[in-house]
Amino acid sequence: MTQKQLTQMGYGENGVVVDLRGFRHGLNCLGIRTGKRLEMITRQPIQGPVVVLADGVEVAMGREVADMVMVEVDG
Template sequence: MKRLSELEYGESGLVREIRASQHELNCLGIRMKKQVKMVTRQPIKGPVVVVVDDMEVAMGLEIAEGVVIETDGHGEAGV
């Protein structure tokens, strides 16, 4: 299990726990048991961009830290 903000580029998994604003995340399409894939994580507290339901979604780092993901072990090593 990892926080959404800790996923590596290309890594994906299922949303297992939400510790942030559920309303805000629901508006972004992020809900329990949804598959998400990391696209990019900007440096120095920048936004996190993930793919959910074939749509790219950007969110602040604080919100991404409140989403717990069960990873499937796939990602690009060394990136």
């Protein structure tokens, strides 16, 4: 398995959060925490938001925040 930033995941790619790089509180409120499985839904161009699926819920976050989320991707 490969680790990458959330913003580097491809559309439809799945993975498990392995690190939040010091930004835990705000993401925990969104349901994003270490060990959580995510699926990339969309990345908007030109610094737009990143949208992931977490436990059947779409979660949108800014690119700066998504850059702090490290994911171990499947495959």
